[in-house]
Amino acid sequence: MAQQTRIVGTTVVVDADTVVTDAEIAFDAGSGRVTYLGPTRPGRVDSIDGRDRIVAPGLVNTHGHAAMSLLRGASDDADFPSWLAAVRGLEVGMTHADVRAGLALAMAEMIRSGTVGFCDMYLWDETLLGDVVSAGLRVNAATAIFGADAVGYPAATTETGADVLHRTAALAAAFRGERTVRVSYGPHAFYTAGDELIAKVARRSSRDGLDVHIHLSETRAEVRASVADTGRSPIGRAVDAGLTDGRLLVAHAVHPVGDDVGLLARAGVTVAHNPVSNLKLGAGIAPLAEYLSGGVRVGLGTDSAASNNSLDLFEELKLAALLPRGTTLDPAAVSGATSWRMATAGGAAALHPELSGRLAVGEPADLVMVGTDRAAGVPLGDPVALLAFATTGAAVTDLFVAGRGLLRAGRLTTLDEAAVRADAAHRVDRLRATSHPERDDRRS
Incomplete structure (x- = not known):
């Protein structure tokens, strides 16, 4: 069995209508699915501290x-x-x-x-x-x-x-x-x-x-x-x-x-x-x-x-x-x-027709962690309203897809971001130097 990832002591937005506070959500990359969602269980070994975070569907x-x-x-x-x-x-x-x-x-x-x-x-x-x-x-x-x-x-x-x-x-x-x-x-x-x-x-x-x-x-x-x-x-x-x-x-x-x-x-x-x-x-x-x-x-x-x-x-x-x-x-x-x-x-x-876009046991572990430890996160109030009206992408700290961490504590894990940015900048310079604006009936 793949090692479980546990996020504890957090606020979980299950969907637009349901929020669970002081919660734990657990999942593994093997199945790629949520295995537990409920009250925080005893023992915090190998867990992620979810305080001052909202866990929500990605x-x-x-x-x-x-x-x-x-x-x-x-x-x-x-x-x-x-x-x-x-x-x-x-x-x-x-x-x-x-x-x-x-x-x-x-x-x-x-x-x-x-x-x-x-x-x-x-x-x-x-x-x-x-x-x-x-x-x-x-x-x-x-x-x-x-x-x-x-x-x-x-x-x-x-x-x-x-x-x-x-x-x-x-x-x-x-x-x-x-x-x-x-x-x-x-x-x-x-x-x-x-x-x-x-x-x-x-x-x-x-x-x-x-x-x-x-x-x-x-x-x-x-x-x-x-x-x-x-x-x-x-x-x-x-x-x-x-x-x-x-x-x-x-x-x-x-x-x-x-x-x-x-x-x-x-x-x-x-x-x-x-x-x-x-x-x-x-x-x-x-x-x-x-x-x-x-x-x-x-x-x-x-x-x-x-x-x-x-x-x-x-x-x-x-x-x-x-x-x-x-x-x-x-x-x-x-x-x-x-x-x-x-x-x-x-x-x-x-x-995909099999995706629900919500967090629940058995659903894909596609989730985002959003920091609330900033001025815009106080008072917390309704977490869904905070996500809809007061959050930007800059508040995202972690991201998981099918249980796999792609962003952990603000660091990309699957892409070399510095190399990606440098390569893109070099290519943009070349494209702009050789560009020939033209009219075209198609829309990209």
């Missing part, structure tokens, strides 16, 4: 492009076309080694700020998934597919969208026995991949039992063009194409029209809500309160560091609860507990 980043961490700050305070030109000018020069470096940098940031798993759309292959396994995070990796003949990452691979579509099932099969990895299809959007290719994705998804991750209805311009060209919103076209016949994750969905909310709810679709990115790019404010009251499943995401600058999900947590209050003038529109539920249970369900 956060799940429901939408992003991790490797684009190298493009952080590439274009700030610019309109969308200018931002896209700057970012794409760098992205087309990213080699496969650059993608690996960007992924490593993003994982270091996510681990440090309390994220245990992420849903990602980008270039994915066995090497990159192996890097995630080594780092210890969970991932639902969607292989990005643009047009059938489009090469999305020309300096990293010669693969076209058709090539990616063809090899995704084999990639999923190669990692089927890995408990922290799930592979999905990632058609970028209707305005890039087109209806015919997306219909093919839907058929492959149904055949292979794989999820689909797609951008839909991010901007008003996208929705208007879709309605003008096809008579249907992007969300309606996803239903028509058969994408909602399986597990579908929709990024953004800032501008639903007509019966889009009902379509998403009835199909059991998860919407990845990215409030910071939506605001930074001027895409707008998604009708979160309407989604929740309409029965739509929602998780929280950061989008890429190129359109957010930060991968700290605690920023999204707070903003997700506050924005609807401002747009509806109702301070009860979205509670802190609801925001916390989206960042944990909502994201976990999108990451």
Whole structure:
């Protein structure tokens, strides 16, 4: 039996509705699951002192492009076309080694700020998934597919969208026995991949039992063009194409029209809500309160560091609860507990159908420890409210995924952070020196 990890004398947030004080939680890396949660038991040998800490389910980043961490700050305070030109000018020069470096940098940031798993759309292959396994995070990796003949990452691979579509099932099969990895299809959007290719994705998804991750209805311009060209919103076209016949994750969905909310709810679709990115790019404010009251499943995401600058999900947590209050003038529109539920249970369900995003005996030991021994932690009051409104990623001290410690007492254990940062900085300098901004119709 694997050695038990015990955290004692702590406050455990089981889920958004349940908190246990003066508690102990125990787990082991062998099963990767919680083996005990209750009153602190006698004997504190080989245990972690959890006083002045909150133990809570780890956060799940429901939408992003991790490797684009190298493009952080590439274009700030610019309109969308200018931002896209700057970012794409760098992205087309990213080699496969650059993608690996960007992924490593993003994982270091996510681990440090309390994220245990992420849903990602980008270039994915066995090497990159192996890097995630080594780092210890969970991932639902969607292989990005643009047009059938489009090469999305020309300096990293010669693969076209058709090539990616063809090899995704084999990639999923190669990692089927890995408990922290799930592979999905990632058609970028209707305005890039087109209806015919997306219909093919839907058929492959149904055949292979794989999820689909797609951008839909991010901007008003996208929705208007879709309605003008096809008579249907992007969300309606996803239903028509058969994408909602399986597990579908929709990024953004800032501008639903007509019966889009009902379509998403009835199909059991998860919407990845990215409030910071939506605001930074001027895409707008998604009708979160309407989604929740309409029965739509929602998780929280950061989008890429190129359109957010930060991968700290605690920023999204707070903003997700506050924005609807401002747009509806109702301070009860979205509670802190609801925001916390989206960042944990909502994201976990999108990451893998067997994950609950809560802590209980038999559940995966995916958890974060947050320090309360600081000014912002006094008075403690409601721990869930503290996590939703007063915590940032800087307060995270420890992180465990499937019982494995990835961050211990503020130190990364699976990544050489200094080396990751130095490598990323060197590559960014090279990319910026050789960048050629260009216009492109696709969105990264």
